[in-house]
Every structure is written in C-alpha cells, then in structure tokens.
Amino acid sequence: MSRAVSVPASKVRVDLGDGAGLVERECSSWRVSRSLSGGGLPGQVRAVSGSSVGSGSVTIPVDPGSPWPGVTPGGPVEIDVTHDVETLVDGGMVGWREACRMRTRSVSWDSWLSPVRSVSLEDEVPRGPVVVPIDLERSDACCVVERAANAAGLRSTPPPAASAAIAVPMVGASWAERGPDWVLTPGRFRSNSMGVAMLTDSNANHTPLPVDPESGVFGLAPAGQLPAGFAVAFTVALFSYEPDAPPLFALARIGLSPTSTAIEVSADGSGDTWLKIYPQGQPPVSFPLSGRLAVDGWPARIVVTWEASSSNTWSGDWRVYVNGEPVGSPYSYSTTLERGSGLRGVSQLRATEHSGLGGLQIGTSLDPLDYGLLGRETALVGASGSPLEAIIEPTSGDAWAIIQDVARATLGAAWIDERGRLVYRGREALRTGPVVAEVDALDRLEDIPGAVSLDEVADRVEVTYRPAVTAFSLLTDLTILDIDEVLAVNAGATVSITRDLDVAAARLGRWWRPWEDTSPPERWCRYAAWTAPPGESGSAPPSDALDVSARLITPTRIRITIRNTTSARLWVYRLVARADFTVRAGAAVTLAAGVSEREARNPLSLDLGAWVQSGETARAILAWLAGETSSPQPVLSDIRIDPDTDLMLGDTVLVRIDSMSGDPADAVTLKALISGVDLSHTPGDLSQSVSLTVLAMNVGDFNERFSGRTVADFNAEFAGMTVGDLNRLITIGGLL
C-alpha cells in the first residue's frame, strides 16, 4: 500500500520522428486505459473473457515551430511510472513499473503556435497474415494463438539458437521450429507461473525419433562423426499436485538418442530440486537446483552442455547452467560409444503431471546464453483448457482476428499488457488465478460504484461446438479417396493426379491390385487396370506394369503418381486410397441449459466453433456461462484506488469491505478480477481507477451452492462458526 502522502513520477520516452529514436521527454500529462470487452457477452461474463486493445494519450512539449511536419504518428511511446518516487531509492516496495509500450496513432495541436502536441496512443496488436495449417496432432487451442503471435514476431519461448538443430517450443502443440514435428501422445498442456503453456502429463516414454524426411537421418553431425559438443536447453517448471500440498514426485526427463543418456529434473518430498544426468554406462550425477527451481515457483531455463574431450570415444565434460548461471562443477566421464552412433536426436520426452517442459532446443553451441533466458518473452500464451484432437480445417486471416476468435471461443482473454507483451489466458486461469493483492476497500478505495441489471441475466444458455471425429485402424482400411474414372496411361508415361480429400488423413497404405495380397480388398490402397479401354477386349496387365504411389501433400490433399513401365498403353479404371488415421469435422453439437427454447425470453447463444472439440470442455463452458448469467451480478466500474502500479489488467485481487456499521456481519470479501485499468498522470497527481468483475466463486457458485435451501439448512451446516469463519471460507473458496 502506498503512503498517504506520496510523490508520483513518470518517465515518458517518445520517438519524435526526428531520427533520434526514443528520447525521454518531460510531459505534462498522459493517460492509459485498458479493459476487457468484446465477444458480445453480458458484462459480467465478458469481463473475464474477450480481448483488450489499450489506448491512451500523452501531451508532449516540442521545440518552437510550426507543427507540420512534426511528430509523425506510428512511432513507439514508452511510459514508466512510480506512485511514489520519494520512497523508491530506499528500497521500499515501490518501484518503477511499465505503464505502457504503445504506438502513436494520431498527433494534434490546439494552435499553430502551441508548444505541445496531443498524441493519442494505442497498443500495437499483432497484425499480419497467418495461415494455420491442418494438423492431426493433439494440441491445445492456445497453439493457434502462439502461431498467430509468431507470425507477428512475438513469442512465448526463447527464439531458436542459430546452431539449434531441434527446436520445439511446446506452447500448446508439438510443432517444431527446427527439425521434424513430434508426436506427443498422450500429453496435455498447462500454464506455468509465468502464464506460458508447457507440455505436461506426457508419459510417452518413447516419442518417435526425429528423422529428416529427405535424408532419412537427423543429427548434430554427419554420419560417422561426433559433434565437438552439443547443448540441450529446455524450460522446466514443477507443479504441486494439490494446492498447498507437498509434491509427491515431480519429474521431467529428456533422453538422448541413440545413447541411453538422459537428463532428468526431479523434486523430492522435502521440496529439494535436482538435475540429474544419467550418462550411458555411468552412475548418475546430481546438480542441486534448490534455490533456483521451486515447486509452483518461477520456471527455470536449463542448459546442459557436453563438450568432447576425445575425437574417438564418447567422452567429455557435462556442464549445467540455470538461467545462464553455471551450477556445480563440470562432470567428466568416458565411455566407449562408437562415434558412428553419434547423437541423432531425442528418443524420450517425459513430463509427469507434476512438471512442465517447454522451449526445447538441441544445438551445437556451448554458450548457454545462445539458447535464451526467461523474462524476455514478447508473448505470454497460456493453456486454453480446450484440447484439440486436430486442427481440422486450415485457418487463415489476420493474426489479431484469429487470436480474438480463439479467445472468444475458449472464453479466454487476450490483450497487450503494460510491457507490450501479448497475453492470452484461458478461462480457468482467469477465474482461478492467484490472488496478487488484498485491497482494504475502506482504506484504499474512494467508493465502489456499481450496477446490477436484468440485462445481464439469461434464462437459457446455448453453446455450440464442433467435435472432431477421428478414426484409427491398424488394418489400413479407412478409405479417403475412391476415383471411379478411366485414365489412359501411355507407354512409358507417368500420370499424376492431385485430389482434395473430404477428410484429413495420415499414414497412407501401400498400393496393390485388388486381388493381390492375402488381405481382403477392403484393406490397403488399390488400383484396377486393364490393357484395353472400356468396351474392348483386353486383359489385366502384369503386376509390375504400373508403378503406383501416392503422397499426402497436406492432410487433405493427395497426389497419386502412376507410371506405365510397359511399351503399351494401359487403362486405369479405379483408384482407392486408404489410410491408418483420419480426422473429420463432426456435425455441430449444441448444448443448452435453462428453460426450453420456446419459453426463453432472454436466451444467450455462443458458437464456440472448432476451437472447442471436447464435449467436456463445452459442458464446462456451458455450466460456467449458465452460472454467471443465472442471476444479475454487480459490475463494478471506475473505482478510484490509492495508486498501486503493481496492479495490472487480468490480476485477481481480494477486496475486503469491512463493516461501516460496526457489525461484522456486514463485512464482505470479494474475489475479483481486474477487468479494466485506467491510469493518468499530471504533475502531482497519479490517478488510478479499476473495474472489477466479481468472480463466480463468490457469487454465482455461492448462489448455486445454496439455491433452494432454507436458513435453517444454512444454520445447521455452519453451526458454531463465527461470521469471521464464514467470511474466511468464502474468501478462500472453502464453501465451494
């Protein structure tokens, strides 16, 4: 909490378009506003979903002269602020915080002779064309947000090092930036304490070895050679299984191929954390991580390097770096591994439900800083909680439009934060985020204006989603294409046919003639050919007369190539392509809660599209929407607060409103999300207003918990408890 008497201050850096770049200017005033909105939802719902584009203004003094040409719109503006510069240097709680990293949108002046310019500001949202291709791997809808962010140059993980042969960000998907894509089945994604999605609960002990599809080999050195050294870099976080409970065991493991060497991060029951290297044929060696990596704490960026000490054998020194700093002493070991085996990639990637892995890179640089540090993210894309079986249809469009679409469909929120980073949070992260501050309302708020409206109430809620229909068959009998046409293939000629599929497919079967192979003709890819055109006498050509092959250009486009190896013209009558795995968009499914469609007076309908494919996710969204809109809830806007620049959009706070009558029963504690922040500064005045959305835990769920019950029921259940006890239960969610 700030002092009753304080000295606010700010630093404004602006690009005046004079070639000097960002320069600090003394400004007479500025204002920055952010609020979550959009989505066409009621206020009490949209405040914990939707998107925000912050805006603001700043008044900049300029040198005398005509205003035109002058400050050019489009340049960057940076504003830092402290609500009490007087205590700043003494090391108190107050510090400089970013107020905005925006761009100038327009410049105006009141008079030709005016010594100041009024500049309007706006967040720079990610823009530019984005194509999200069909992908048949399991993922989290947040991966689409990350891909759109990447297209605009923003990212949630360190960029790949120049030397990295493998780079897999693992932000909601197993897409690889370097090297082939991975298959991580099963697996899910969870946000770490920074708000970035990581792979977790992935018990796949043997993920397929990345192999270059062109050369058939993938590695850090040519076949028959060893690299002089390599590094494995990754971000790891440890989670406790239950809130406030000590972890039973946490583990993240990366195995190197084809050696049996592995790198493992673990935590024991006492909370100590370790990094262990299991060199092939050697006992494990431990590097303590305690103090650098804590359960439910900030994730750590770990780089493990190996530097060869011999050109003949697999011997060298291991070193471990955490967040760029060395840990422990180098560890040397020697084995007789033949250099021909080399290091080809990663054979194992495992993260238990107590750990998260992300930002994996393997490269030849031994400088740990080449693999990036945490804290320099330009995006914080968290898990959406909407698992996708596949991205069924290609999605293209403007990056920000796609991000907003995913945020709307998943009932998450996307915005540009005070540091200019893209933030995406899933609905659960918004609703159940950690409380960052407790606000004593009487002591810190000027007032709590609010409104409650029947307009916010829906008597029927519908959500529509599109499940993915997947099919998997080891028999290779999933037909994806059936061409019943006659194709003439001249002697020695090659014919290629490209067709779009109605279904996305993977893993094509081999081509056979219908009567060949012991399998029934309903299996594998089949072609039928004849030596004569329709209506004429002929015979079946020899089995090697036609060389038929096919390739999936994309999961929904196939190219079939037919080569006539004979010296006579042949006719192909039918082509049937079959695969092991197919995915198609299922029919839209609508779930509803509340009164019947005919009785509904104020229905709320939300189309979640294909970004929600799981019935479980859709039901959770429906339940939450129904709970949020079952009764009117207060929307608390424009609450002036004793300035605290640590409070940011999307933060969860506890607002304690003590009794003004002296009766403790009148005391109220609200758990609320900051859904809007307005910050303005003039000399001697830093004004901060927030808009709060009361989280359902305290209102909607409370109503649901006690709906239809009597006071007697209530008294019986909470007999012996004081109002304070009850208040605490409400505060910490113990009632729910």
Add this chain to the structure above:
Amino acid sequence: MRLGPLGGLREIVSFPEVPVAPDRPSSEWRTMSGRRIVQRAPRALRSWSLEFERVPPADVAYLTALASGALPGPLYLYTDAAAQTNLLPADVASPGQMGVSGLPLPDGSHPPRGRVQVLMGGALASLVGVSSDPSLPGAWTAALPLPLGSYRLSGWASSSGTVIGWRTVDASGSQVATGTVTASSSSGSFRGESTVTLSGAAVGLQLRLVANADPFRRVGGFRLTAGSTAQSLDWLPGQGVPEVVVDDLSETLQLVTAGRIAADYSVTIREVR
C-alpha cells in the same frame, strides 16, 4: 536582487514586501474511511511580485527589456535572501529530497538515498542524503549563475573525507578553477566548509558527487553562501538561483509632464526551472 542571463546578473532595485509564492502541483482525495490521500509533485516553483511606485520609466527599463525579450534569456534570479541562506538549488542542497537528486550519478541516474545528520536550529536532524558511485565521480550539475566574488561552500557526511567536488566555469562551460570540500568531525556528525572564489571569466559554479569506496557513505546538507565569512554550522534549505521568466510590466501612469514621467509598475518574476 540580481537578474539577468548567465554572466550578466545585474542588480535591480527591489522594495520591501516582495511576496514570494510557491506553486507545487498536488492533488487530494479521500478514501471510503475518510483517509486523506495527498500526492505532490517533486518540485515547487516560485513567483516574485515586485512593486514600484512613482518611478520614471528609466528605472524599470532593464526589467522591460528582459520582459520584452530585448535582452535574450535564459534569465536567472539571484536574491539576497538566497545569498545569505543557501544559493544552491533545493535538490542540490539536499539531494534526494522528494526522490529527486540534483547531484546525479555518472550515467545521469539518481544515486541511492539515505540519511545524513546535519545541524538545524542547533540540533542534529536526519536529513535526506545520497551516496556516490563507489568508483566514479558523479556528473557535474548545470552551472549555477553567480556574480564574481567569494562564497562559502559546506556539506555534511556520514563519515569524514571529501563530501563534494566543485569547479567554476566560464560562459562557454570551460573550467576556471576547481576544488573539493572535506568533512571532519563536527557537532556529532561530519561537516566540511571551503571558500569558492569566482574571478576572471568565471560566471558559474558546478558541483558533483565524488567517488567513495563505501557505498553506504551518505553526503548531503550542502550550503552555499555569499561572502568570505565562515558560515554558521546550521544548515538552511536551498533557494537556488533559478531560471525565471519576467512577465510584462503593468503600468499606472501617475504623472506625465513635459520634463518628467512617474508611474507605478508591477511585475511578476516566475521560476521556470
């Protein structure tokens, strides 16, 4: 009272009852419990109101020229009150006050703050102070315009040793003379005082923090007075030689004859920096 550009401070006549009004932007509001929240700007700027009764236009010609821009600025105001109390700007006299230090570190940033014991009204008080970069002297302050003559510069510290470095400069900013002030035990704290003389081409004085290996050593309570007489030990807040703007003079003609004009004049001089 002297007024004019750097190197051109000129005595102007002022009469008693010169109101000096400070102006510090601030705001105030109350929380639900009635707690008062006050915010203040780091610096206050002052205004001096001068009145002249029945004087000829020639007596205010200099002021008129300053107000009209005939004598170009920037203009500075050197007052006798500051000369006797403390000619240093407030944020140099007690660096770190309101979070602002007029004595910056080498990179221009504000130095770490702390406390230094100084004598005020005969008793020790814990004044805000700052520490220098352990290995580098601070950046020089902007030149403080001063008339030629002798001055006494003093400062307090949390231990003995050099407390401040100074140099006099000419109009182009070139150094004329330089020196330091060294503190020794005094009145339960540590204080030093030296004579600074502006002579020849010198037009202003600059100060800077000096390097000290102890990052927790604090200096502050600086004072600059006119004359060669040793200061009293008491520290007085800085008033500075501020940059000002001279407003246009208001004139009331009282007498106009063929040989004489007498008028009442009023003018406001406003501190701008």
